[in-house]
Amino acid sequence: MKTTVLGHPRIGEKRELKKAIESYWKNKISEKDLLKIASTIKKKNWLNQKEIGIDIISSNDFSFYDQVLDMSLTFNCIPKRFKKLKDNVSFVDLYFAMARGVQKDNFDIVALEMTKWFDTNYHYLVPEFEKEQKFELNSCKIINEYREALDLGINTKPVLIGPLTYLLIGKEKENGFNRLDLLNRLLPVYAQLIKELENEGVTYIQFDEPYLSLDLTDKEQKSYLKAYTFLKEKFPNIKFILANYFGNLKDNLNLTLSLPVDVLHVDLVRGLDELDIILKHQKEEQILSLGIVNGRNIWKNNFNISTKIINKAKVTKGNNIWISSSCSLLHCPYDLTNEKKGSIPKEVIQWLAFSKQKLQEIVLLKKITQGNLQGSDIKEIEANKLAFINKEKSTLIHNHKVKNRVNSLTKPDSLRNNVFLERQKKQKEELQLPLFPTTTIGSFPQTKEVRSLRLKYKNKQLSEETYNSFLEKEITSAIKFQENIGLDVLVHGEFERNDMVEYFGERLAGFAFSNFGWVQSYGTRCVKPPILFGDVSRENPMTVKWTQYAQSLSKKHVKGMLTGPVTILQWSFVRDDQPRAQTCNQIALAIRDEVADLEKAGIKIIQIDEPAIREGLPLRKDNWTTYLSWAVNAFKISASVVKDTTQIHTHMCYSEFNDIIANISDMDADVITIETSRSEMELLDAFVDFKYPNEIGPGVYDIHSPRVPNINEIEHLLIKATKLLPEENIWVNPDCGLKTRDWPETILALKNMVTSAKLMRKKVLSTIQ
Template identity: 40%
Template sequence: MPAALSSATLGYPRVGRNREMKKALESHWGAQSTAADLHAVSEAVLVDSLRAQHAAGVARIAVGDHTLYDPVLDWTRRLGCVPPRFAHLPALDRYFAMARGVDDAPALDLSKFFGTNYHYLVPEIDAAAAPRPDFADFLDMIRLAQDTVGNHPVVPLVLGPVTYVHLAKLEGVEAKDVLAKLLPVYAQLLAELKAMGVKEVMMQEPALVLTEAAEMKDLYQTAYKALAEPRLPLHVVTFFDSVDPAVLSWVVALPGINGLSLDFTRGNNLAALKEMTWPNSLRLGAGVVDGRSVWTDADTAPPMLAAIREAVGDGVEISVQPSCSLHYVPIDVECETDIPKEIRSRLSFAVQKLDTVVALAKQPAGSGAKGAQMDQIVQDAITDALDEELFVREPKFERRRPQQFSVPGGFGTTTIGSFPQTKEIRRVRTQFKKGNLSEVEYHSMIDKQIGFCIGVQEALGLDVFVHGECERSDMVEYFGVKLTGFAFTKNGWVQSFGSRYVRPPIITGDVSRTGPMTVREFKIAQGMTEKPVKGMLTGATTILNWSFPRKDISHEKQAYQIGLALRDEVADLEAAGCKIIQVDDPALREGLPLKHKDWAEYLRWAVRAFRLSTSGVQAATQIVTHLCYADFEDILQAIDDMQADVLTIENSRSGDEMLRVLAEFGYARDIGPGVYDIHSPVVPGVDAVAERVALFGKVGLARERVWVNPDCGLKTRKWEQVIPALKNMVAAAEKARAK
């Protein structure tokens, strides 16, 4: 018999068609709505997503990744792994305190989820941790799903125990000991789900695609032996890369599992299938529809599915599905009427990907060997090797640093770039886009806001100013609009974390600059002060990674195209008198492949793209970059190779870990470690900031090399939080400078 086909999902966008979750969260945080109001909106968004999947005809609907803030945080709460500093708070307050901090209880660390731009809250587990599970909200979610779709199969989606432990920050305890505490808790959940009539559970285990997975064999075998006891079939889900063949050989034999989902849009799982005999008892989840790309799967999915069916042979049930949760793409391309038809016809958002999944699952055996071919978008403009001199910064740092701006006594103060985006600023931008304001009127209003930002910084006494970025809706979209080769959505929102949503641009063709992008605003700001004002740009790798890139040419070539455009902008800023230019590349680490063997090649071109953008300046021009919310200790050489003069980093949530490893590495350039958490509404006191600044010397940083700044941009904060926080930061820096 030919392999049977069915369809399934692994998660769905949870933001709401009109960003209902963002609005509900921020309303609740602003004390404008109750907890009941928040939960009502959350339930309505979940029901809408369930109905969309049911209406599309999906056979198995995964349920469980809907969240108020972050699914990993949800599992920290459900498993009862809440750090003691939050234990005194009421339930919902405790949940948001872990995400955002409160009083003297700093929030959990933020990090990127397996190479994506999604930020998760890092669990903290020490030897004294004693899990106190509470699965009430998860069980209610499953009941709601069952009620919504009737007798249609819904499959609970659970963050697997080994991956959860891998994501956690372990203090004085080994992974196997933590797992031993958690497995009875997971078994309890499975027993409760079974009692509710659940027939199968999906266990998310993306850690299986990592290089380190080979070392986790004992953990996985121990875990799934224990989880087999409730006798509830488990379907293990992997994504974002392939599972190494040696690992796959023991994964398919894990106790208690009835299925395994593999990502066929990244890595090479197909090659592994061809070299093995797939167990007939194991359903194969074939992730042939790319859950992280907005381009149509018509050219790739049908032939890939045909090859998979041939590789596993007859008798194996195959579930056609997205490669991962559809949380990483916008909801519906039909909302984007402003995108040219010839581009829109090639796009596929969550709704369209559901239709593709269901259609593929209905095709007969032997069909789909050839897909609809998507023509190359345009010819790549970069066909010849770039001159190697374009990638080299001269003279060396030791010779150029004395020519650059510095603060006597060290501990110079600055910010990362953005200031609060008020409703008034957003209204002005919207009115200009609609044509209700002339360009002159718009610039006049923006310039007034720049003047306000400069005035605030003058009053606070900062050493290096920024213009505030009030003209920018987003640090990537703003530049994409001013470059060729980009398309933009109106409703293409994707969650970055919590209530922070972005609309990633879509790279549709060759990228080039048509004219200056930031010079006008720099000139306005610099003309208002004697203090140096930083030019503010987003780096090539970040623009690439935070967009939906092309599929017809390499990421390297796209990064170089963007790098050349930024190089021209850097030159124009320098010509306009800008002495400090910040080129932020926070997505450098995020784009790192999940397999160690692929790191060197990625880092080679990512670092070169940064240097292509920045290496053309004079020795006296200071190049600053910013990295945040990821673990950078394993790419320190690449960070050094960027040749930036100043490195600013997120630091307050990660407990100075990055500082310590930079000091141990011998990083010899200037460093600006974040001194307070900008994602928390808590205003830090002078003593708290001073204490953090004092730590910089203890890890070996010379005062003349240290800059004092917040963790990240201040766009999401309110002025009533920003002004006192910066005032205290400046006072703390002056206190440190005086010692």
């Protein structure tokens, strides 16, 4: 019996990697300095696992930005638009240019498209494939990391994204072929890479194939068998680990069991119901890796339950099993011990385990099931047992008033007074907005001064009066800026907000917050998900004060900005002791109360962001109906309290909408703003094909890149939009909030956006006249 994890957090214990990369981008440190900091983080991760007692440790689970982008560079899958850049910059700068785009030294190149990694809040860079795509080894990263670990005396298992998952999560950039047709070209390059690893002395290679948790076509299933048969025949002496996670195997179970691999990893957090079948039909000689410690949430493992599962597996497999995390610990914070002086209540902290504690749990589960416990282990086991007893009885978790309110919900609570077409007429009369109204998604750049003063206020180093005065100044400046450049619907800028979910969680009962519970969302963007441990309620207004203040400064409409219930749920570490639908309805009622108060305060446009609706979709289609029913209804509960004249907006980003467009329509938001710039308006097709009736703001520039689009470029996208949508239904806005951008690029980009919208108005009006 051995212990392992599928991957380790890579941002550093205190976000050292984020800070180093951003310093490199600003030319404050050299490439050599950046590589040195990265090496320090990797070594610490490896030695930490070795010290705790993990038997088989991963390499190539580190990345400067994204593991999928790493594979694209490894295989020289570089889009043509970057070819010239490749000859003029370092490999590192090419890498970051593909992730972020580039606009300097006569280069103006848009970044790779970005989307969610399965049903997580992690984003990956989508591989782009051409019909005549060529693959070749182009990077020594995987070899170098293996050597780095070996220098520490650790013979790691390199982690590779499996060939089928890599192809299937990519996108064809030309018509007339299927990306799966490229498998014959890709497999020899995988073989070349594996050969180099074999020459280095590698024993195990982990192939991540989470795509096995999705519905596969017959061709895709056959391709899996073809790929792994080909690779295993070439490398009979390398131990192949096939890692599936994020869901059940279901109709891919027989296929998976038939694949010629030496170790099969299964996610028992989400796929426990398949364990009996796997134990019955798995090859006797094949090792079974039990993904029994949750890699996606921060609750302690229940040793009592887990040991029973492990012992059941032992009856069939003996010691031919591994104990592991369900998936990579990439999705989990680094170390709970950093929270000793944090804001997490003591009663809550006893229920938690971050990545370092999960490593310890894995090792302890091995000791328990092997019967070689020491004195300190006994204490840990007793503490684990006591934590679950306390959790079950905790009065901190349960609020019967909240539960009763949810149970009293009726269908009318999730319905607007009238259908959209009637509301639209009233809103146009009420709001008096021009054709192609311009707005932003909500947040403006969070400068160093904004972050610094907010932290000082939080740490009680700044008086409330001084802090409020500062916020008033920032909001006033933001309103004046928006008026000066000619935006039609304004926002207050969200300078008081740390994060779009954390901010609301801090003002709702049932949430706790860490100081160092950071996880990577994309690139250097790290978030600190709230810990949703109990029943949720809103005691006081959360956004009315600053929204009302901003509205008092302008005759133009200022949007109220809220985060929706599904997104708050998805982007939190959610309690696991009740159905998610029930928890979501609790949040929805809290947001509903805020919407009602904003309307009473005179706010006529209210945006309820739901970027996580698509992300929360179960991986298997047969589970979609149930999820979409409660998720859409939760949004409608939050939004349906207003009058017809109050316009409800929602925002979604980096999502494919084709398969859930009817459900998005059911949300019945008056206006939806979406990301479309990186996909060149491709994401609009779903709305067009469906004949989506409500108003849409297709994002016209990518805020995840520092690149500033010019007027012609934005106008080109708007012209595309007018060929797809009724002109009177089109809004003009960026892809997402501007929090992570700098002011100079924001000012220029928004000016270009407003100018483009005005040009479009003139063109349309001249045509009408």
